[in-house]
Amino acid sequence: QITLKESGPTLVKPTQTLTLTCFFSGFSLTTSGVGVGWIRQPPGKALEWLALIYWDDDKRYSPSLKSRLTITKDISKNQVVLTMTNMDPVDTATYYCAVFSTVFIGFDPWGQGTLVTVSS
Amino acid sequence: DIVMTQTPLSSPVTLGQPASISCRSSQSLVHSDGNTYLSWLQQRPGQPPRLLIYKISNRFSGVPDRFSGSGAGTDFTLKISRVEAEDVGVYYCMQATQFPLTFGGGTKVEI
Numbered sequence: 001q002i003t004l005k006e007s008g009p010t011l012v013k014p015t016q017t018l019t020l021t022c023f024f025s026g027f028s029l030t031t032s033g034v035g036v037g038w039i040r041q042p043p044g045k046a047l048e049w050l051a052l053i054y055w056d057d058d059k060r061y062s063p064s065l066k067s068r069l070t071i072t073k074d075i076s077k078n079q080v081v082l083t084m085t086n087m088d089p090v091d092t093a094t095y096y097c098a099v100f101s102t103v104f105i106g107f108d109p110w111g112q113g114t115l116v117t118v119s120s
Numbered sequence: 121d122i123v124m125t126q127t128p129l130s131s132p133v134t135l136g137q138p139a140s141i142s143c144r145s146s147q148s149l150v151h152s153d154g155n156t157y158l159s160w161l162q163q164r165p166g167q168p169p170r171l172l173i174y175k176i177s178n179r180f181s182g183v184p185d186r187f188s189g190s191g192a193g194t195d196f197t198l199k200i201s202r203v204e205a206e207d208v209g210v211y212y213c214m215q216a217t218q219f220p221l222t223f224g225g226g227t228k229v230e231i
Contacts, residue, residue, distance in 0.1 A: 037221075046212065046223055046224070046225045046226045047161075047169065047212055047214075047223040047226075048223070049220060049221040049222065049223065052221070060219050060220075061220075062220045063121070063220055064220075096168055096169075098168075098169075104159075104171070104174040104175065104178065104180065105155075105157045105159070105174060105175065105216045106157075106159040106161075106171045106174045106180070106214070106216065107161070107169070107171060107214075108170060108171035109170065110168035110169055110170065111168065112168055113168050
């Protein structure tokens with residue numbers, strides 16, 4: 001069974017850097033065709049893709065946020081980390097990590113998500 | 121970026137009756153490899169999204185056969201043949217043909 005869980009601060013101040021960790025189990029990020037992505041959802045709004053890291057360490061970012069994002073993986077710890085710099089209140093959202101498969105080209109399963117509020 | 125536009129924004133449905141959601145992309149979703157990477161996700165209230173349909177019409181593992189996807193090029197449809205109470209939630213289309221990956225704005229299905 002594949003599971004993912006997001007972890008990180010629930011409250012950050014404007015201009016601070018957000019670091020989120022996705023802890024996963026039930027699969028290996030060394031398996032060909034597998035990736036882990038980050039997606040966010042502001043309260044009551046739609047989903048927005050942020051970043052994706054593949055088994056071969058190829059990384060993709062949303063162009064609108066690329067300058068602020070870094071995605072990395074730690075195979076030994078089964079973790080994927082997303083950092084986002086210069087946080088702003090508009091970045092308040094639930095942040096999800098999810099498995100991306102190059103077989104069906106989609107995200108599943110997803111973690112439960114973590115709500116991050118940006119406020120002074 | 122490819123813009124995904126869903127209609128309607130909200131869809132009141134009757135239990136046991138069909139429902140249909142449309143998704144239109146701002147450009148063709150046909151990939152250079154010949155596949156079309158359009159998927160549908162369901163987000164029940166208070167839950168994370170889950171994958172329902174991938175590559176236009178392929179039901180993901182465990183998805184009931186009352187869900188079906190169709191379409192081509194830039195126009196796609198998700199249909200629920202007979203709505204059940206557990207189908208209440210927001211449905212999103214997503215394209216993965218081209219980076220950045222983009223989602224539609226969502227369609228709320230409510231009884």
